[in-house]
Structure formats: structure tokens, C-alpha cells
Amino acid sequence: MIELAVGIFNGIGIGSVLLIAALGLAIVFGLMGVINLAHGELMMLGAYATFVVQNVFRDLDAGDGVFGLYIIVALPVAFLVSAIAGLILERGVIRFLYGRPLETLLATWGVSLILRQLVRSVNWLLTIAILLFCALFFGGMWLLRRRPNWEGMKGWAIAILLPLSLAIAGVAGWAMTGNAALARPWFGPRNLDVRTPPWLRGGFELGAYRLPYSRMFIIVLTILCLVGIYWFFNRSDWGLRIRSVTQNRNMSACLGIPTGTVDALTFALGSGLAGIAGCAITLLGSVGPNVGQNYIVDTFMVVVVGGVGNIFGAIIAALTIGVSTYLLGSGALARVFEDINSLQFVAEFLRFFTSTSMARVMVFALIIAFLQVKPSGIFPQKGRTAEL
Amino acid sequence: MNKGLGRRKFLWYGSAAFGTSLILKACADPNSPTTAGAGANGDTIKVGILHSLSGTMAISETTVVEAEQLAIQEINANGGVNGKQLEVIVEDGASDWPTFAEKAEKLIDQDGVAVVFGCWTSASRQAVKDVFETRDHMLWYPVQYEGQECSKNIFYTGAAPNQQIEPAVQWLLDNKGDEFFLVGSDYVFPRTANTIIKEQLAAEGGTVVGEDYIPLGSTEVTPIIARIQQALPDGGVIFNTLNGDSNVAFFTQMQGAGMDPERYPVMSVSVAEEEVQQIGVDLLVGHYAAWNYFQTVETPENETWVEAFKAEYGQDRVTNDPMESAYLMVYLWKQAVEQAGDAYDLEAVRAAAIGQSFQAPQGLVTMNENHHISQMVRIGQVRDDGLFDIVWATDDRVDPEPWNQYVPETQGYGCDWSDPNKGGRFRLDEA
Numbered sequence: 001m002i003e004l005a006v007g008i009f010n011g012i013g014i015g016s017v018l019l020i021a022a023l024g025l026a027i028v029f030g031l032m033g034v035i036n037l038a039h040g041e042l043m044m045l046g047a048y049a050t051f052v053v054q055n056v057f058r059d060l061d062a063g064d065g066v067f068g069l070y071i072i073v074a075l076p077v078a079f080l081v082s083a084i085a086g087l088i089l090e091r092g093v094i095r096f097l098y099g100r101p102l103e104t105l106l107a108t109w110g111v112s113l114i115l116r117q118l119v120r121s122v123n124w125l126l127t128i129a130i131l132l133f134c135a136l137f138f139g140g141m142w143l144l145r146r147r148p149n150w151e152g153m154k155g156w157a158i159a160i161l162l163p164l165s166l167a168i169a170g171v172a173g174w175a176m177t178g179n180a181a182l183a184r185p186w187f188g189p190r191n192l193d194v195r196t197p198p199w200l201r202g203g204f205e206l207g208a209y210r211l212p213y214s215r216m217f218i219i220v221l222t223i224l225c226l227v228g229i230y231w232f233f234n235r236s237d238w239g240l241r242i243r244s245v246t247q248n249r250n251m252s253a254c255l256g257i258p259t260g261t262v263d264a265l266t267f268a269l270g271s272g273l274a275g276i277a278g279c280a281i282t283l284l285g286s287v288g289p290n291v292g293q294n295y296i297v298d299t300f301m302v303v304v305v306g307g308v309g310n311i312f313g314a315i316i317a318a319l320t321i322g323v324s325t326y327l328l329g330s331g332a333l334a335r336v337f338e339d340i341n342s343l344q345f346v347a348e349f350l351r352f353f354t355s356t357s358m359a360r361v362m363v364f365a366l367i368i369a370f371l372q373v374k375p376s377g378i379f380p381q382k383g384r385t386a387e388l
Numbered sequence: 389m390n391k392g393l394g395r396r397k398f399l400w401y402g403s404a405a406f407g408t409s410l411i412l413k414a415c416a417d418p419n420s421p422t423t424a425g426a427g428a429n430g431d432t433i434k435v436g437i438l439h440s441l442s443g444t445m446a447i448s449e450t451t452v453v454e455a456e457q458l459a460i461q462e463i464n465a466n467g468g469v470n471g472k473q474l475e476v477i478v479e480d481g482a483s484d485w486p487t488f489a490e491k492a493e494k495l496i497d498q499d500g501v502a503v504v505f506g507c508w509t510s511a512s513r514q515a516v517k518d519v520f521e522t523r524d525h526m527l528w529y530p531v532q533y534e535g536q537e538c539s540k541n542i543f544y545t546g547a548a549p550n551q552q553i554e555p556a557v558q559w560l561l562d563n564k565g566d567e568f569f570l571v572g573s574d575y576v577f578p579r580t581a582n583t584i585i586k587e588q589l590a591a592e593g594g595t596v597v598g599e600d601y602i603p604l605g606s607t608e609v610t611p612i613i614a615r616i617q618q619a620l621p622d623g624g625v626i627f628n629t630l631n632g633d634s635n636v637a638f639f640t641q642m643q644g645a646g647m648d649p650e651r652y653p654v655m656s657v658s659v660a661e662e663e664v665q666q667i668g669v670d671l672l673v674g675h676y677a678a679w680n681y682f683q684t685v686e687t688p689e690n691e692t693w694v695e696a697f698k699a700e701y702g703q704d705r706v707t708n709d710p711m712e713s714a715y716l717m718v719y720l721w722k723q724a725v726e727q728a729g730d731a732y733d734l735e736a737v738r739a740a741a742i743g744q745s746f747q748a749p750q751g752l753v754t755m756n757e758n759h760h761i762s763q764m765v766r767i768g769q770v771r772d773d774g775l776f777d778i779v780w781a782t783d784d785r786v787d788p789e790p791w792n793q794y795v796p797e798t799q800g801y802g803c804d805w806s807d808p809n810k811g812g813r814f815r816l817d818e819a
Contacts, residue, residue: 212644
């Protein structure tokens with residue numbers, strides 16, 4: 001009995017990690033039709049934000065346990081950091097590519113590469129150079145935009161301003177390379193260690209087993225996120241606007257809804273959720289430039305199996321994948337069949353897949369088989385509208 | 389369909405991008421090694437360093453590059469090799485095996501280096517092995533590995549399995565119990581290592597109660613934890629060949645599940661001082677690792693080296709086994725070149741390398757006929773400051789056995805490059 005409870009807990013534990021990672025993706029994918037391959041890197045930004053907050057709290061801590069509270073601050077900070085990054089991504093890249101899924105795919109993949117390299121090599125030098133470039137280029141563009149013949153000279157302006165400001169920023173950066181303090185990377189390529197707060201380190205004793213508090217925290221966090229999203233989409237004004245734009249963009253625009261703002265907001269919300277997921281996964285592993293890559297495939301699996309644009313589908317899919325990964329990988333399923341004499345061959349077959357690697361293979365095979373039967377997931381989208 | 393970019397626009401953006409790239413190129417780091425003037429020009433010896441400076445493996449391999457650079461700096465400061473300064477060409481394998489092969493070709497064919505120091509993963513070593521063998525060139529490889537290989541063109545200064553894994557298993561059997569659970573990342577090293585461990589346990593009277601692999605980089609280890617608790621309800625030995633990020637997840641969740649080092653001692657063979665810092669000291673305190681070198685080894689050479697390393701790269705840095713192997717191999721190569729007389733006469737350098745001894749930070753090491761070194765084996769326990777207490781060490785140096793003597797297919801085989809009749813794989817009893 002206890003074993004069963006532990007098994008269910010573990011399965012839900014794996015599922016909730018998948019779900020919290022996939023939530024933001026499901027929203028962006030479902031409501032906007034944008035395949036965001038940089039989702040994992042937005043999670044990574046959230047994880048790094050958590051790392052920074054943790055360091056601040058470690059310095060603040062004077063032995064009075066303040067350190068343990070960092071996670072409460074880290075969650076909104078991670079949300080904001082990723083949401084802002086998402087906002088820049090949407091305004092800077094994605095809004096030009098709506099309705100062109102292939103281009104979006106490539107562009108977001110490029111962004112994910114850039115973000116990964118950025119956290120590896122970011123230092124004060126790079127920050128200063130980037131800020132300088134932005135000030136020169138966007139400042140220059142802003143000044144020139146006031147001129148009456150702007151449309152005519154736009155091409156020229158970009159062709160001259162872009163290399164010029166790049167060169168100035170590059171030279172300025174190069175001139176400062178001698179300064180070791182400025183040139184030291186903030187994070188570097190190394191994986192960094194985020195310490196779990198002391199109050200999340202133990203576990204709930206259950207017979208011979210212990211259910212880790214950190215897993216429970218992730219499960220609770222996932223539930224809170226779900227409730228929050230539900231409330232936002234169904235009870236708030238902006239949620240209503242988002243849903244209406246998703247259903248009929250032109251009609252919504254006619255009725256005075258700022259569709260551009262709605263797009264940006266939706267994308268920022270999805271990205272912010274990625275940030276929260278990033279914060280949550282620091283409880284499981286370390287923070288590194290590749291942390292997002294470990295989750296991106298799984299999150300897409302959840303979204304695809306669940307059915308595009310359906311949060312409820314994502315919940316079911318994440319829990320199903322989580323529980324089946326656990327049952328196969330831990331050998332629990334094989335043990336069930338072992339007790340039944342006539343089904344020994346099934347137990348033998350399952351025992352072959354009793355290993356985390358092989359369980360993954362099996363789960364992927366099952367997903368492929370499932371998608372043959374229901375190509376659009378558990379809850380297929382009806383018509384053009386996305387439902388919640 | 390909309391043409392999108394017009395031709396004029398394209399020309400504009402194209403020329404802008406081209407111009408920028410030219411400017412950026414002009415601004416590029418003046419310290420970066422150039423490839424101009426390839427070939428031996430008489431007063432310098434070109435040496436190549438080939439490691440991943442980007443990608444997954446960069447975390448580990450950059451530290452090895454630092455150790456190699458330090459040795460080369462020291463050698464240059466002391467007058468070089470045979471009166472010639474060493475000129476380093478660093479190439480980035482980018483954690484990508486085809487890139488490794490490509491860069492190895494470039495170092496040999498274009499740059500004309502006398503030797504290459506490089507590689508970390510077995511996959512990268514195997515990728516460049518062909519390159520070095522077809523060109524009859526020379527690679528020095530610094531990381532412990534799974535053995536079952538003996539190339540004429542590679543010198544191995546990390547541990548062979550009988551210099552790390554086998555003594556560790558024996559020590560666990562003697563001190564920690566005979567029920568083993570094997571956990572590893574899913575690739576060649578853990579699988580080969582676990583094959584060896586299983587054969588050894590079968591021969592020495594231990595049992596394997598479970599074995600599990602997770603994909604490289606995966607952080608979902610819940611099923612493994614559950615399987616360990618199932619297989620070893622009262623505790624037992626865990627032999628860990630996980631690499632990289634998965635270690636963090638594994639140790640975090642072990643702690644969360646209440647599996648302490650007293651009941652579930654973990655022996656790791658890929659976790660050294662550097663990794664302890666990254667995984668988190670408080671997760672690892674009390675667990676074990678087997679290496680040939682720890683920063684806490686007490687020799688005068690080690691004291692000097694650690695000091696020199698910290699002075700160069702920062703007081704908060706730590707040294708570890710692969711770094712030490714990388715450091716000592718540059719010196720072994722230097723001695724071989726000095727004996728051979730000419731760094732570019734690879735046949736002579738290869739012959740001279742065999743039998744070279746060096747007083748390394750870990751103690752005296754000697755290059756054997758099989759291109760591996762004799763070295764001490766140590767077992768350390770992680771302590772509060774992230775360094776290791778050395779709890780056990782071999783009485784004497786262990787001679788390397790590239791072909792494993794527990795695995796049936798390679799039992800009774802040896803390797804000897806000093807004798808043309810024997811070569812890379814010969815039967816010991818026929819010799």
C-alpha cells in the first residue's frame with residue numbers, strides 16, 4: 001500500500017516537472033501558434049535568475065535563516081526576467097514572423113543558440129558593448145525617424161548606422177579588454193550550484209521511504225501555476241482579450257482590442273512561466289548553459305500528446321508520461337506481472353525495459369504509437385479556435 | 389508570393405554585414421594564435437592543444453587546457469626544450485567528435501605540430517585515433533578511461549581500469565559490503581566500466597543487485613532512486629559512473645530521499661575536486677572517489693604545483709586528477725624529446741618516451757612499453773571543504789593494463805610498443 005502511494009507520488013513528481021516546463025510552451029503554441037524553440041533557454045534564464053537571487057541572499061544571511069527564503073523571491077524574479085526576455089524576443093523577432101511557422105522555428109532556434117552562448121560569455125565588457133551598440137543604433141534610428149523623408153532613407157540609414165555602431169561598440173570593447181575585472185565572465189561555461197533551501201532538503205517519512213519536500217514543492221508550484229493561469233484567462237480582462245484575439249483577430253481589432261499588445265502579453269506570460277519552471281528545476285539539478293536543452297524535447301512531447309492549445313490536455317499528457325516513465329523505469333510494472341504466472345512473458349518483456357534509458361525509449365515508442373491513432377493529441381483542436 | 393527581400397535591399401544588407409564582419413575581424417583578439425608560417429621554422433617547436441572550449445565538455449576540458457598551458461609556460465620560462473621555445477596552437481573541438489577529427493587533421497597537416505595534447509571523452513579520442521594512426525602522428529591523452537585500446541600513436545597518462553576501477557571495487561568489497569548497484573550515464577565508458585566491474589565481482593565474490601543508465605545530461609533520476617531502494621532496502625554500495633549534470637540530480641535526490649553516505653556509500657570515478665564544487669559540497673560529504681591524484685596528496689611537488697596553479701588562475705581554484713595527468717604528460721613528452729634530440733622525429737620521440745620517469749605532483753610516474761603510465765591509486769572521501777581525505781592508497785605504483793584481465797575477450801592479452809614482434813595486442817603467454 002505504501003509502495004503504491006510512493007509510486008504514485010514519484011510518477012506525479014516526474015509529471016509535474018514535465019508539466020511546469022511545458023505550461024508556457026503550451027500557451028504560446030496553443031494561443032499564438034508559435035513554435036518557440038528558445039523555450040528551454042527562457043527556462044535557463046529563470047534558472048540563472050534564481051542563482052543570482054540565491055547569491056544575494058547568501059550575502060544577506062547572517063546566520064538567521066534568511067537564506068532559506070530566497071526561493072520565494074526567486075520565483076517572481078525568475079518570472080520577470082524570462083517574461084522580459086520573452087517580450088524582447090516577441091517584439092524584436094517573432095512579431096515579424098507570425099503565420100510563418102518554419103521561419104519562426106529557425107529564428108527561435110537561432111535565438112536559443114545566442115542565449116546559450118550569451119550566458120557562457122557574458123561579462124561587463126560585453127554588457128557595455130551591447131548597451132553602447134543599442135544606444136548608438138537605436139538612438140540614431142530614433143533621431144532619424146523624425147526626418148520627413150524617413151521612408152526614403154531607411155535603407156541607407158540602416159546600412160550606415162549598423163556597421164558604424166557595431167564598429168564603435170567593438171572598438172570600445174576591444175579597448176577595455178585589458179581590464180581583468182570587466183573581462184571576467186559572470187557565469188562562464190561551468191555549471192553552477194544552486195543550493196536547495198534548508199527547509200526543502202528533507203523529506204516526509206513514509207515507512208521505509210521518504211518523499212522529498214523539493215518534489216512536493218514542485219507539485220504544489222505546478223498546481224498554483226495552473227490555478228493562476230485558469231484565473232487569468234477566465235476571470236481577468238486581459239485574459240478575455242487574449243481569448244478573443246485568438247478566436248478572431250480581425251473582429252477583436254475592430255472592437256478596439258490592441259492585438260499587438262495582446263500578442264506581446266501572451267508571449268511574455270508564456271515566457272514568464274518558463275522562468276518559473278527554470279526556478280523549479282534548480283531544485284533538481286544544477287544551472288548551466290545547456291539546462292534548457294535537457295527539457296525541450298520532453299516539453300514538446302507533452303504539448304503534442306496533450307493536443308495543441310489545450311492546457312487540460314497538457315496536464316493529462318504530462319501526468320501520463322510521468323507515471324508511465326516511472327512505472328517502466330523503476331520496474332514497478334514488471335513486478336506486478338511477475339506475480340501472475342500466466343503472464344511471465346510480459347514481465348520478462350517489461351524487465352528488459354526496466355532502466356531509465358530504456359524506459360525513455362519505451363515511452364517514446366508508445367507516444368509514436370499513440371500519435372498514429374490520434375494524430376492531434378488527446379484533445380484535438382476543434383476548428384480554428386483554441387480552447388482552455 | 390511576396391518576393392520579400394528585393395535585390396537592392398539584399399545588396400545593401402549584404403554589404404553592410406560583410407563590412408561589419410571585416411571590421412570585427414580586424415578587431416579580433418590579437419593574442420589569438422595565428423596559423424601563419426606553418427612548419428618547423430627552427431627556433432620554436434609547435435605543439436597543439438585540442439580540447440573542447442565550447443559545448444557540454446567545455447566545463448571539464450578548459451581546466452585541462454589550463455594545466456597544459458601552465459606546464460608549457462613553465463617549460464618556456466626554464467629555457468624551453470633543447471633550447472627551443474614551445475609555440476602553442478589551441479584548437480576547439482567544440483564537444484563534437486567530427487570537429488575533433490577535423491581539427492586534429494588541421495593541427496597535423498596545416499600547422500605542422502610536433503605533438504598534440506588533447507581529448508577528454510572516449511568518443512573524441514576514438515574519433516581522432518584514425519587521424520593520428522593514418523598520419524603516424526602523436527597524441528597525448530590525459531583522462532582516465534575504460535581501457536581495451538592500445539594505440540602506437542597515443543600516450544595515455546590517465547588511469548587504465550586496473551589503476552582506478554578495479555582497486556576501487558576491491559576496496560569496497562573489503563570495507564563496504566558486497567552488494568553493488570551500478571549507476572551510469574548511457575555511453576561507452578560507463579557501460580565498459582560496468583562490464584569490467586561485473587566480471588570482477590563475479591570473480592571476487594560480490595553481487596550486482598541492479599544496474600541502470602540514464603541519458604547524458606538527463607536530470608530525471610527518480611526511477612533509479614526507487615530501484616536502488618527496492619534492491620538495497622538496508623543499504624549497500626553504489627558504484628557511480630555518471631557524468632556531468634546527471635550527478636547533480638542524482639546526489640540531490642539521493643539526499644532528498646534520505647539515503648545517507650553511511651548506509652549508501654557512493655563510489656564515483658568521474659567526480660573530482662572540480663566536479664565537487666559544481667555538484668555542491670554538502671551533497672557529497674562522506675561519499676568516495678577513486679583517482680590517482682587528489683589535491684590533498686602530500687608531496688613537495690604537489691605543494692609547488694597547487695601554488696603555481698592558484699597563482700596563475702585564482703586562489704579559489706582547485707586542482708584535480710585529469711589536470712594533473714595533463715600537466716605531467718607535457719613534462720614526460722619534454723623529457724622524451726630531449727632524449728630523442730629532435731621533436732619532429734616522431735619515431736625517435738616515441739621510442740624515447742618509453743621508460744621516462746617524472747616526479748609528478750602525485751608521485752613518481754613512469755611511461756611503460758604499452759604507452760600507459762605506472763602510477764599510485766588512491767581513494768578519497770569528500771570532506772567539508774570540498775577536498776578529499778585520502779582514506780586508502782596502494783602501497784606501490786600499479787602497472788597499467790590496457791587490456792582488461794577480468795573480461796574474457798581480452799584476458800591474457802598485453803601491449804608492448806618497444807618490441808615490433810608484439811605490438812598493440814599480443815598473447816601474454818606466447819611472449
